Amino acid sequence: MQNDRTRQIEVEMRKLFRDSPPGPFRPFAVFEERLDRIVVLTRDCSVTETRVNDVLVMLENNYPGDGEERYVGFVIEGARGFLAACGFSADEPPRLQTILNVLAGLPGSADHRDTLAHLLTEHRLDTIELSNEA
Numbered sequence: 001m002q003n004d005r006t007r008q009i010e011v012e013m014r015k016l017f018r019d020s021p022p023g024p025f026r027p028f029a030v031f032e033e034r035l036d037r038i039v040v041l042t043r044d045c046s047v048t049e050t051r052v053n054d055v056l057v058m059l060e061n062n063y064p065g066d067g068e069e070r071y072v073g074f075v076i077e078g079a080r081g082f083l084a085a086c087g088f089s090a091d092e093p094p095r096l097q098t099i100l101n102v103l104a105g106l107p108g109s110a111d112h113r114d115t116l117a118h119l120l121t122e123h124r125l126d127t128i129e130l131s132n133e134a
Contacts, residue, residue, distance in 0.1 A: 056074060
């Protein structure tokens with residue numbers, strides 16, 4: 001049995017999705033301020049996170065179909081510290097391609113450089129958006 005608060009939340013959620021249904025998935029690059037990370041995701045699918053080093057985590061499609069890409073995104077953990085250590089300004093987010101050039105110098109990252117570059121160019125991603133976290 002649901003309590004009154006749970007029922008109220010359910011009603012509000014149904015109303016939200018009825019009034020503003022989600023649109024189709026679009027690839028994105030976003031800075032999640034609370035988690036201090038940059039997330040790049042090019043496909044709406046179930047993923048496995050594979051840590052490459054202290055900074056880079058690759059996102060791998062759990063169920064790729066024939067001809068679908070194995071990697072569908074990546075995460076840069078500790079984004080503020082990483083960017084500051086690399087000399088990037090906090091006033092203006094750097095381009096993703098510029099970040100990739102720095103990442104390539106980290107242990108393990110060079111092995112994924114071509115994959116990362118492909119994800120960015122194939123999906124025309126180079127700008128980092130701020131998340132809409134409240």
